[in-house]
Amino acid sequence: MTPLGRGRRTVSFTVHQLGEYALGGVAVMQSGHLAGTPQTVIALIGAVMVAAAAVSSGRLGLVHWIPPVAHRVLDGGIVVVAGASPWLFGFGGDVAGVLLAETAALALLVLSGATRYRAVVTSRGTEPTATPRRGRDRTRVEDAGRVAGYFAGRAASRGPRAAGRAAGRVRTRRRDGRTPPG
Secondary structure, eight states, rough: OETTTTEEEEHHHHHHHHHHHHHHHHHHHGGSSSSSSHHHHEEEHHHHHHHHHTTSSTTTTOOOOTTTOOOHHHHHHHHHHHHHHHTTTTTTOOHHHHHHHHHHHHHHHHHHHHOOOOOOOOOOOOOOOOOOOOOOOOHHHHHHHHHHHHHHHHHHHHHHHHHHHHHHHHHHHHHTTOOOOO
């Protein structure tokens, strides 16, 4: 856990995934003590928690399909469904089912609120590393690849903006009558 801001503690995404696996497992196991609709709904909520942790691209993810930032949105959806499930699915008078659903929603909400979904950038006074010059370590092909990548990155970031500016200039000139239409 690392401090962030005024006394707020954060956990890494790896700890979040571990907690989500645990919450989902507990929800599935505790659903065995219920009967009927609450049993099915709580088991599904637990399974979805485990599945969400498994398909995320953190260290403990099994499949790496969704990035941690998208996982945060998924957690919000799980919290809403788990919190509203007693009313959505009509748990009736099953107090244990309502308590279990609300506890799972609250625990996931607290865990999601304390999770750092991106890597922390530290601002330590470190010496900048010099870029290695071409020598025995790198070939001309590697240098050409670096240069091509540099220019491709510049074109990707500046290309759409430059195209928009050019289109705006053409429109302005046509409006002012400086360029014939067509």
